[in-house]
Amino acid sequence: xxxxxxxxxxxxxxxxxxxxxxxxxxxxxxxxxxxxxxxxxxxxxxxxxxxxxxxxxxxxxxxxxxxxxxxxxxxxxxxxxxxxxxxxxxxxxxxxxxxxxxxxxxxxxxxxxxxxxxxxxxxxxxxxxxxxxxxxxxxxxxxxxxxxxxxxxxxxxxxxxxxxxxxxxxxxxxxxxxxxxxxxxxxxxxxxxxxxxxxxxxxxxxxxxxxxxxxxxxxxxxxxxxxxxxxxxxxxxxxxxxxxxxxxxxxxxxxxxxxxxxxxxxxxxxxxxxxxxxxxxxxxxxxxxxxxxxxxxxxxxxxxxx
Ligand SMILES: *[C@@H]1O[C@H](CO)[C@@H](O)[C@H](O)[C@H]1NC(C)=O
Ligand SMILES: *[C@@H]1O[C@H](CO)[C@@H](O)[C@H](O)[C@H]1NC(C)=O
Ligand SMILES: *[C@@H]1O[C@H](CO)[C@@H](O)[C@H](O)[C@H]1NC(C)=O
Ligand SMILES: *[C@@H]1O[C@H](CO)[C@@H](O)[C@H](O)[C@H]1NC(C)=O
Ligand SMILES: *[C@@H]1O[C@H](CO)[C@@H](O)[C@H](O)[C@H]1NC(C)=O
Ligand SMILES: *[C@@H]1O[C@H](CO)[C@@H](O)[C@H](O)[C@H]1NC(C)=O
Numbered sequence: 001x002x003x004x005x006x007x008x009x010x011x012x013x014x015x016x017x018x019x020x021x022x023x024x025x026x027x028x029x030x031x032x033x034x035x036x037x038x039x040x041x042x043x044x045x046x047x048x049x050x051x052x053x054x055x056x057x058x059x060x061x062x063x064x065x066x067x068x069x070x071x072x073x074x075x076x077x078x079x080x081x082x083x084x085x086x087x088x089x090x091x092x093x094x095x096x097x098x099x100x101x102x103x104x105x106x107x108x109x110x111x112x113x114x115x116x117x118x119x120x121x122x123x124x125x126x127x128x129x130x131x132x133x134x135x136x137x138x139x140x141x142x143x144x145x146x147x148x149x150x151x152x153x154x155x156x157x158x159x160x161x162x163x164x165x166x167x168x169x170x171x172x173x174x175x176x177x178x179x180x181x182x183x184x185x186x187x188x189x190x191x192x193x194x195x196x197x198x199x200x201x202x203x204x205x206x207x208x209x210x211x212x213x214x215x216x217x218x219x220x221x222x223x224x225x226x227x228x229x230x231x232x233x234x235x236x237x238x239x240x241x242x243x244x245x246x247x248x249x250x251x252x253x254x255x256x257x258x259x260x261x262x263x264x265x266x267x268x269x270x271x272x273x274x275x276x277x278x279x280x281x282x283x284x285x286x287x288x289x290x291x292x293x294x295x296x297x298x299x300x301x302x303x304x305x306x
Contacts, residue, residue, distance in 0.1 A: 053203060055227040055297070063193030064154060067186040068178030075125060075152050075185075077103035080230035082222065083119050085110040086265060087254040089237035092303040095120040098236060104148075105226055107218045108132035111142050111258050119236070119257070124148045125229065127222040130157025133170055137177055144181050152185040153177075156221045159191035189221070197221060204289045205282075215279045220286050223293070232298040240306040241287035244269050 064073035081101035083089065085108065098104055098120035105125045106112075109132050112121045126143065128136050133155065136143045144153070155162060161170050178186040189197070197216060198209045209216065219238075226233050237257070244251060244266035255265045272281040293299060 053200060055224060055293070058196070058200070063190050063196065064187035065190045066178070067155070067174050067188055068182075071185045071187075073152065073154075073185070073187050075103070075150065075229050077101075077124070077229055078231045079103070080105055080124075080226055080233045081120070082226050082233055082235045083107075083110065084219070084235065084237040085256045085258070086237040086239070087257040087260070088239060088265075088303055089115075089118050090257050092118050092236065094118060094236055094303055097234075098122075101234065103230065105222060105229075107222050109135040109139070109143065109258075110256070111139075113142055115257065121146075122148055124151050125225070126151075126153045127218055127225060128153060128155050129218045129221075130155065130161050130170060132218070133157075133173060137173055140177075140181070144177065144184055147184065149183070150185075151183075152187065154187045154189065154221075154225060156189040156194070156197075156218070159194055162188040197224065200224065204292075205285055212282075213276065213279045214282050217281045217283060217286060219283070223286075223290055227293065227297050227299075233300070235299060235301045237303050238287070238290070238301055239265075239304060240301070241284050241291055243304075244284070 062072075066072070079101050080103045081098040082105045083098060085106075095115075095117045099122050103124035104120060104122045105127070106119075106123050107127050108129055110119070112119055112123065123143075124147070126136070126147075136153075155174050157170070160166055161168055162174065174186060174188065178184075197220070201207070201209045201214070201216060201220070207214065223235075251266050253265050254260050255263045255268045269283040273284045290299070294301070
């Protein structure tokens with residue numbers, strides 16, 4: 001009898017313990033949802049005062065090293081169209097407007113072929129990430145041959161991949177591109193300039209890029225280069241920083257206009273913005289910075305307009 005009473009008691013204790021653990025988990029989970037939402041955004045440091053950098057003066061163009069020969073990066077334009085790779089450009093009918101710009105800037109392997117009515121058919125400058133080099137080189141007709149007479153390509157990537165001392169396949173590949181398309185001015189971003197892009201991110205967000213596990217996007221490089229090169233910039237297809245809200249799912253559109261079945265734009269932005277482990281793009285934070293730059297330089301956003 002005594003034994004069974006004891007057994008009943010320990011049984012009761014076990015049930016109470018189980019309930020207690022369950023409640024604790026529920027409370028923790030609940031408060032987690034309030035204070036630290038699943039999609040906790042990457043925060044611009046709160047005590048950070050932005051020291052505006054004059055991007056028109058910050059560098060000098062020696063930050064771009066010719067891939068072949070001794071060309072200098074001398075591209076200068078009054079009016080530029082910066083065509084993003086976002087599927088917001090689809091259906092815009094902006095192609096002719098884009099082609100009327102003095103210089104047309106594109107990113108990575110974003111094609112024009114088949115999308116001309118929305119993205120136009122000229123390219124003056126293409127900014128290419130190390131991770132996109134293969135895709136660009138594989139289709140030279142689309143990306144390297146049919147370009148404006150003064151066209152340039154700027155490759156960016158970690159200094160160990162590009163540059164005079166780099167030994168990798170990627171470096172050999174872009175050197176061959178530089179030799180083959182002698183009319184095209186090919187540059188890579190110099191190691192010290194890569195650091196300046198990092199420092200700029202730090203100054204504008206208050207967060208050290210590496211310590212905050214952030215990767216800069218091709219959009220970041222392209223926007224800065226566009227400001228260096230152009231007096232006026234029209235940006236096509238870039239959403240404002242608050243476009244996606246806090247939870248993905250409400251607005252579904254492909255991340256890239258040329259990959260209709262690819263990942264969702266807002267999902268990609270929000271997941272990257274909240275990514276903690278590993279390195280992530282901070283697409284939304286970058287756009288907050290772009291919104292500030294838009295007031296300082298002549299930048300207008302179209303499709304969507306903001
Ligand atoms: C304020 O910013 C500085 C560097 O900009 C940083 O070292 C410090 O930890 C920040 N303080 C708080 C309370 O966030
Ligand atoms: C590039 O710029 C450097 C320094 O300004 C100059 O010495 C050199 O002649 C230029 N090269 C070309 C091909 O214009
Ligand atoms: C593309 O190029 C052709 C010929 O260069 C031009 O006539 C056409 O209007 C261009 N623009 C678009 C949006 O297709
Ligand atoms: C390269 O430029 C030269 C002179 O500007 C021109 O005559 C030639 O046709 C161009 N070659 C190509 C492949 O565009
Ligand atoms: C972050 O963005 C890249 C595109 O640049 C994408 O491939 C990747 O899946 C995204 N990461 C997350 C966690 O969504
Ligand atoms: C903005 O555009 C005007 C007119 O084209 C130009 O004079 C001015 O220098 C530009 N401002 C900047 C900051 O580039």
